[in-house]
Amino acid sequence: MKKFFNNLQFRSKIIWIFGIMFFFSTAISGVSYYKYTSHDIEENFRVSAESVLVQIVDTLDMRLGVIRQRSQGMLTNFTFVVSVSDYLNNPNDINVVKAMGTVSSFLKDLEIGENLLHSSYIYTDKGEFDNFVRIRNWQFDFKESEYYKSYMEESGKAIRWFPPQRDQIFQDTDQIIPCVRQFSVQGYAGSLYLVLQLKVKQLEYLLEGKYGFFDKILILDQNGNTIIGSEGLDSAELIKMAEEWKGKETVITGDYQYGGNTYLVTSAVLSENGWQIWGLKSRETLLGSLQSLRNVIFETMGVIFLIGVATIWLLSHQLTSSLRKLEKRMSLVEKGNFNTRFFYPYKDEVGSLAKSFNYMIGEIQSLVVKQEETIEELKRERDYAAEVQKQKRKAELRALQAQINPHFLYNTLNAITWQAADQGAEEISILSNSLGKFFRISLSKGAEVITLREELEHVTSYLDIQRIRYHSRLNYQIDVGEQWLDCRVIKLILQPLTENSIYHGIKERQGTGLIRIYEEQCCAGKEQILKLIVWDDGAGIPEDKLKVLNEALRKGETDRSEGYGIYNVNERLRLYFGEDYGLQFESVKGQWTKAILTLPVRDWGID
Template sequence: MKKFFNNLRFRSKIIWLFGIMFFFTTAISGLSYYRYASNDIEENFKVGAEDVLAQIVDTLGLRLGVINQRAKGMLTNYTFVVTFSDYLNNPNDINLVKALGTIPDFMRDFETGEGLIHSTYIYTDKGSFDNYVRMRNWEFDFKESVFYKSYQESGGGAIRWFPVWKDEIFQDNDQVIPCVWQFSVQGYVGMEYLVIQLKKTELERLLEGKYEFFDKILILDETGNIMTGSPDMDQAELMKLSEAREEGSNVITSDYQYEGDSYLVTYERLKENGWQIYGLKSRQSLLGSLNILRNTIFEIMGVIFLIGVTVILLLSHQMTDSLRRLEKRMSCVEKGDLGVRFFYPYKDEVGSLAKSFNYMIGEIQSLVRKQGETIEELKRERDYVAEVQKQKRKAELNALQAQINPHFLYNTLNAITWQAADQGAEEISILSNSLGKFFRIGLSKGAEVISLGEELEHVTSYLEIQSIRYHSRFSYEIHVNDRCLDFRMIKLVLQPLAENSIYHGIKEKQGAGIIRISVSEEGAGKETVAELAVWDNGAGIPEEKLAFINETLKKGGTDCEAGYGIYNVNERIRLFYGKDYGLHYESSFGHWTKAVLRIPAMPGEVE
C-alpha cells in the first residue's frame, strides 16, 4: 500500500490526501455528535429506569407486606387460635364442626380485598382446610409435595417462597406462585402449614404499565427460577451481571445479548422475599430516534466530500501544471539532450526547482567534458594499486616463511632435557620435559578434541612445572579410573582451573597446600555424565562472591574483573556440549574450594 501511494503522481496524492482529510474531519465531527447524543439518551434512561424499577419494587413490597400482615393477623386471632387449638387437641365431631365453620370464614376474609391472592390452604396432621370457594383436588397429598419435603430436608425459615407451578391443590390448574407459612398452635405438639398462592396473571398485570418504559421485565426468585417474564432468557447470565455491577448503582451498563439485540439492564431486589427484578431496554429501540440524525450526518458528509473534491481538483491542476512541464524537460535530459532549459517567471518553490534544474544541466555539461581526463587518471591509479597489492603479497609470503616450525620447538626442548639429565640438573630436565609435553598437548596438531588421558597429562605437566617453581608450597594428587582415560573431550579445560587453585587459593593461604583432581561418572548409557573436579585447601571464596560467580557461569556471562579463564572454559563447554553442561564452584571460605566440570562421558571418536 505504501509503495502504491508513493508511486502516485503528485496531483493524485494531493487529491487523495485532501479527500481523506475532508472525509475524516466530517466523519469524526458527525460521529462525535452522534456519540454525544446517544450517551445523553442512555444517561437519561438510566436515571428513569432506576425510578421506574424502584416504583415496581415499592408496589410489590407494599402488596406483599399487606399480605404478610394479614396472614399474621389471621394466625394470631384469638377466635382462630382457640378454635384451631380445640380441634387439634380434641378432634371430636363438635370441635370439627366449629373448625369447619370458623377457619374457612377467616380464610375468606383473608383473601377478600387483595386481588394478588389466588387461594389459601391449611394443612394439619388432623386434616386440611380451605375456604370452599374453589374445587379441591382431593388427590393432592401435602406430605408428598415439594412444600413439605422442603421443610423436612432443610431447617430454618418458617416462611418459604416457591417457583411458579400449575396449581395442584385446586382443580382450576391456574399458574400460581406459592408461599408456605409453617406455624404452631399453643398446647398442641405438631406443625401446621398455611399455603398462600398468588396469581401469576395479577403479578403480570401489575407490570403491564411499565412496559412503556422497558421492553422486557423479568422477575427471578433467590435461586434464579423465573417467576414472570420471557422463559428463554439466560437468567444465569443476568445474575452474573447483577453481581458484577458497580457498587451503589442498579444500572448494569454492559451489553446483554438477547435474540440478536443488545440490552441495557436495570436491577432491583425485593427485600420481602429476595425476588430479583430486571428491567431490559433494547439499545436499538432506545436509540432509534437517532437514526434520522445518523442519516443526515451521512448526507452532509457526502455533500461536503463532493465539494471538497471539486475544489481540490481545481487547486491541484493549478499547482501541478508547472511541475508537469518541468517533468517533460527532465524526460528530454534522460534521452541525452543537455541543451534544454526550463523557464519559469515566478519565485515560488517551482521557480527554485527551475533555477536548480538549469544549474544542474550546466554542471553536467561541464562534468562530461572533464570525464575524458578523469578516465586516463583513473587508469594510472589502477596500475599503481595493482603494483602495491603485488608487493603486499610478497611481504606476506616472506612473513609466513619466517614463522617457527613447532617441531623445532619440541626438538629444542628435548635436547635441553637430555643435556640437563646428562649433567645432573634434574629440575631443569623435569621443567623442560614438562614444558615440552605442555606445548605438545596444547597444540595437538590443531585438534580441538583429545582424550581425557591427554588432558590429564597436560595439566600434570603444568602442575610439575609449578611444583618445582613453588617447591614445598603445594603438592597434587590425581584420582581417575583407567577406563575413563579414553573419554573424548575438548582440550585445555583443566589447566585454567588448576591455575586458579594455585593463584587464588593456595598462594593466598599460609602453609602447604594440596590440589586434588578427580573424575567420577553419573547415570548410565548415553546419558552418562562425567564430573571433573579440581579441589584445593586454599583460602576459599566468600559466600556472596561464590553466588555471583555461579550465577554468571549459569547465564554464560563473563566477568573480566573476576578472571577471564574460568568463564572462557565455561563458555567453551556450553558452546560445544550444550547449555545443560558447564562449570560451577563449591567453597567454604577460609578452608577449601572445588571447581566441578560437567561434560557428557563420550568414549571413542567425537565429531
C-alpha cells in the first residue's frame, strides 16, 4: 500500500490527502454535533418532565388533601358527632330521623364542595347512611365486601384505598376509586366506616392536558394496582424500578424498555396515599425531529468533500516549488498555530492559493472568536433562565400567601352559627369583626410587606376567633414593645405559627393553654436583629422530632406535607432576607414550645 501511494503522481497525492482530511473533519464535526444535540434534547426533556410531574403531584396531593381535611372536619363536627352518637346509643325513631337528616346534609355538603367526589356512604352496626342523591344498591352488604374484610384481615391503617372498580354501593355503572375511612364517636364502642368514592373520569380529566407532553401516563397504588393509565404497560417492571430508586430523590428519572421501544421515564409518589405516578416519553418520538438533521449532515459532508476534491485537483496542476513552503505553513496550522500566513509575491495560481490559504486561516480565527462569543451568550442565557426560575418561585410564594385555609374558614363559620344559636348575637359581632380584620390584613391590597403593628393586629384577630371557638381553653398575651410596631415585615408570618401552637400544642393538653407573642433584640455585626417569638405551654415536641424539624428548616426544605405552613414561612424569610434568617424551634416535651422568627431591622422595600 505504501509503495502504491509513493508511486502516485504528486497531484493525486494532494487530492487523496486533502480529500480524506475534508471527509473526516466534516464527518467528526457532523457526528459530534448530532450527538450533542440529541443529548441536549434528552436532558432538556428530563428537566421539563420533572417540572410537569411535580405539578401533577402537587395538584393531586392538594385535591386529595382537601378531601381528607374536609372529611375529618365532618367526622369531628360537634353536630355530626352528637347526632350519630345519639342514634347509635339510643336508636329510637326520633334519633333515627335526626341522624338521617344530619348525616345526609353533611355528606351532601362534602360532595358539593369537591367535584372529584362521586358519592359517599357511612356504615354503622345499627344502620347505613347516604345523602339520598343516588339510588342505593340494596344487594350490597358492607360486611361481605372487600372493604370490611381488609380491616378484619389487617388492622392498623384507618384510611385505605382500593383499585378502580364499578360502583357496588349505588345503582349506576360509573367507574370509581373507593377510599374507606374507619372512625369512631364518643360513647360508642363499635367501629364506623366512611366510604368516599372518587370519579375515575374526573381524575383522568385532571391528567388529560399532560398527554401532550408524555406519551403515556400511569398511576399505580402501593400494591401495584393500576389506578389510571395507559393500557398494556408492564406495571411489575415499573414497580421493580421504583424499588431500586427508593429513597434517592423525590422525583426520579430513568429508561424503560417496552414494546421494542426505549422510554424516558419520570416518576414521583403522592404523599397523601402513596400512589406512584409515571410519565413515559418514547426516545424515538423525542428524537424524531433529528432525522432531517442527519440527512443535512450527510448531504453537507458529501458536498464539501466533492468541492474540496475538485478544487484541489484543479490547483494541483499549478503547483511549484512554493508548494513545499505552503506545506510547512499548513503543518503549523495543523498544530493549532492560526497566526501563520503564506506570503507569495506573484498573482499566478500559487499566489491565488496563498491568498485562499490566508483567507481560510482568517475565517478559522473568526469562527473561533464567534464560538467563544457563542459560549458567553449561552452562559448569559443560562443565568437569565436561573433568574426567571427565581422570579417564578417568588410568584408562587406570593400566590401561596393569597390562599385562605378553607378548613379554618369552615370552622369559623360553624363557630358563628353555634354562637348565634346558643348565646345570642353578642359574640357574633366579635367574630365577624375579627374575621373581617383577618381577611383585610391577609389581602393588604396586594402588598407583600406590612408593618409589625398590622401583622400583630392580624394575628390578634385570629386568636380572638380561636378563643371564642375554644372558650376557656385558650388565653394569649402579646408583649411587643412600641418601638418595633412600625418595623416592616413580610405579612402572614405569625398566624401560621399560632395556628401550629393551637393544633399541635394547646389542643393536646388538658385545661387552659396560653400563647404568648413577644420580641427579643440582638445584634449580628453592625446589623440589628429582631427575634419574634411565639411561645405556648402546650404538649411540646419530642426531642428527636424537634431535631429533624430544625434541620429541615435550616436546609430550607418546602416539600413536606406535614407542617406545610411553617416551612412556607421559613422559606419566604430565607428568600427575602437571605439564608442567615428564618425560623427555628425550641421545646421541652410536655411543657412548652417556642417558635423563633429571626429577621433583620433595616430600611428596605419589596414590591
